[in-house]
Amino acid sequence: MSASRRQSPDTKAEIQAVALELFIEQGFTATSLQQIADRIGVTKAALYYHFPSKADLARSIFLPWKDDLDAFLDEAEAHPERSPRELIGDAFDVLVRHRGAFTAMMVDGSIIRHVDLIAWTGEWATRLQGLFVGPNPSIYQQTRVAIAFGGLNDAVFLLAQLPEEEVRPAAIDAVCGALGIETGELDN
Numbered sequence: 199m200s201a202s203r204r205q206s207p208d209t210k211a212e213i214q215a216v217a218l219e220l221f222i223e224q225g226f227t228a229t230s231l232q233q234i235a236d237r238i239g240v241t242k243a244a245l246y247y248h249f250p251s252k253a254d255l256a257r258s259i260f261l262p263w264k265d266d267l268d269a270f271l272d273e274a275e276a277h278p279e280r281s282p283r284e285l286i287g288d289a290f291d292v293l294v295r296h297r298g299a300f301t302a303m304m305v306d307g308s309i310i311r312h313v314d315l316i317a318w319t320g321e322w323a324t325r326l327q328g329l330f331v332g333p334n335p336s337i338y339q340q341t342r343v344a345i346a347f348g349g350l351n352d353a354v355f356l357l358a359q360l361p362e363e364e365v366r367p368a369a370i371d372a373v374c375g376a377l378g379i380e381t382g383e384l385d386n
Contacts, residue, residue: 210248210258212238217255218298225306226256257313260303263296264318271325285329286350286373290366293354300354323347330377346376 216237220229231252235242249255270292274285293300303309310316326347331339353369374380 209238209240209244213240213245213248213255214259218259218302221256221259221302221309222298222305226252226302226309226312227306231255253312256309260299260309260313260315263292263299264315266292266296267322271322271329274329275325282330282377282379283370283374286370287366289326289347290350290353290369293351294357294362294366297354297357300351342377346373349373349376 213234217229217234220233220237229252231245232242234255235245245255249258270288274280274288310319323344327335327340327343330343335343350369350373353365353372356365356369
């Protein structure tokens, strides 16, 4: 069967997987649909059958991450009795599930603009902050939350070299420490 006629039920998932690999290797901006098609062995027209544009392809990769983070935040906000440790662990798990998309975003941050996630990333940060310090945080509190969760994000990259069962508890402990959760420091 010729490359242009190759249409398996997994073609869409294969396109997404190869696109994500290339986005991680060389960035979103530097990756062309032709490169994706060449790596898979299909025509560019076959890609357009599944995704009308590179931005649509990227959205199909990044929106599941967004949806998962939104679901995490909805659940966390609906259950304020959950402990900060549980919430931090759940946030880590969401990042791990979508670490390919997260890594691609870190390689080429312009992808946020191309998939229309700029406003959402600000909303996500505000909602996450609200879980730990409420609706009117001080600059001190905002800074600690930003540093703590920036560190949690960075911990996901350690999984390329270290086992998750060791990184996860260490990351949760570190975020709790940065937030001063055990000491009540974040309440200042």
